Amino acid sequence: MKQADSAAKTKQRVSDEQRHLVLELRRRHSLREVAEATGLPLGTVKTLVSRSGIFRDNEQHRAMFTLPLISASTETLPSVPELPPQEVVTGDKEVDAVLWLRSIISTGQTALIDRAMEGAKKIRTPLDVLEKRYRDYLVAANPGHLFAAMSSFGFADLEALASRAIEQHHLRQEGAARFGDDLLADTEAESFCIEALRGLEQSGPLLDFDKAQIAARFNTHPDLLPHTLADCLYELGYWDQLYRLRNAVDRDASEGPPEATARDWFVFGLLAQIRPRDKAEALAVFRYLIASQRDDMAESEAILCNLIG
Structure with missing residues (x-):
């Protein structure tokens, strides 16, 4: 009986202020470090953190930053896609033939790409030689233009072009399946960002x-804040895929509103603040840094320090 009374008193001694402090410290420190900093038993700290629920994935946040589901298209596609027209560009028949094959490959249509790759095998002159001839043509046709030859880079690498074209074609299909005709319209998440940062000036x-100011504004919407590093990666993945889908359709309209970009960088910064729950989560963030090529950003060192504790 005395032990039960003692346990009850221990629970009562945890004030709201202490509870708030524990949760705030836990965002940046391990459970043991929080216990040492607050003077509370480790078991009490674990209980407070577990019962708070704020260190579990935030489902409301994820619902906001989720792409629409893919819907089946009702559009009837032609069984045999049309070939792009063959044009005289340089006057060099072999170079123009490769330019035509590249235009076919750029459609992203697998059936056409297969035919183009077979056609490329019939060209007797090595493609790297034709690339040099095309480069010479560009330089001669654009005298004094320092970057004239850049258009010829990769001219001979039809395999790489095919890989990119197929990926872009699949992204265009996915964008249409998810958004229909509204791919370039503001999403609900973008509208939230615009409203949250309304009135802030860019400088x-x-x-x-x-x-x-960005952090202060978004922090006033705790229901839509990431609770975990996994939440952060989930939202960052949303912004990345939205950009990729739009970029495949219109490169000039793929960035989205500046408020959305600000949100992306805000969440990226949270990777340096929210403590990893385990090694697997820390490793996932590390892999994201490398894969996203953001490992050289100003925040990256702080993120890595957060991951290793």
């Missing part, structure tokens, strides 16, 4: 929003 050479 500086890159016309950025102030980071502190």
Whole structure:
């Protein structure tokens, strides 16, 4: 009986202020470090953190930052896609033939690409030689233009072109299946970002929003904040895929509103603040840094320090 009374008193001694402090510290420190900093038993800290629920994935947040489901298309596609027209561009028949094959490959249509790759095998002159001839043509046709030859780079690499074209074609199909005709319209998540940052002014050479103001605004919407590093990666994946889908359709309209970009960088910064729940989550963030090529960003060192504790 005395032990039960003692346990009850221990629970009562945890004030709301202590509970808040524990949860705030847990965002940046291990459970043991929080216990040492607050003077509370490790078991009490674990219980407070577990019962709070804020260190579990935030389902409401994920619902906001989720792409629409893919719907079956009702569009009837032609059984045999049409070939792009063959044109005289350089006057060099072999170079123009390769340019035509590249235009066929760029459609992303597998059936046409297969035919183009077979056609390329019939060209007797090595493709790298034709690439040099095309480069010479570009330089001669654009005298004094320092970057004229750049259009010829990769001219001979039809395999790489095919790989990119197929990926872009699949992205265009996915974008249509998810958004229909509304791919370039603001998503619900983008509208939220626009509203959250309404009134903030962009400044500086890159016309950025102030980071502190961004954080303050988004922090007033705790229901839509990532609770875990996994939540952060989930949202960052949303922004990345949305960009890729749009970029496959219209490169000039793929960035989205600046408020969405600000949100992306805000969440990226949270990778340095939210503690990993386990080694697997830390490893997932590390892999993201490498795969996304953001490992050289200003926040990256702080993120890595957060991962290793």
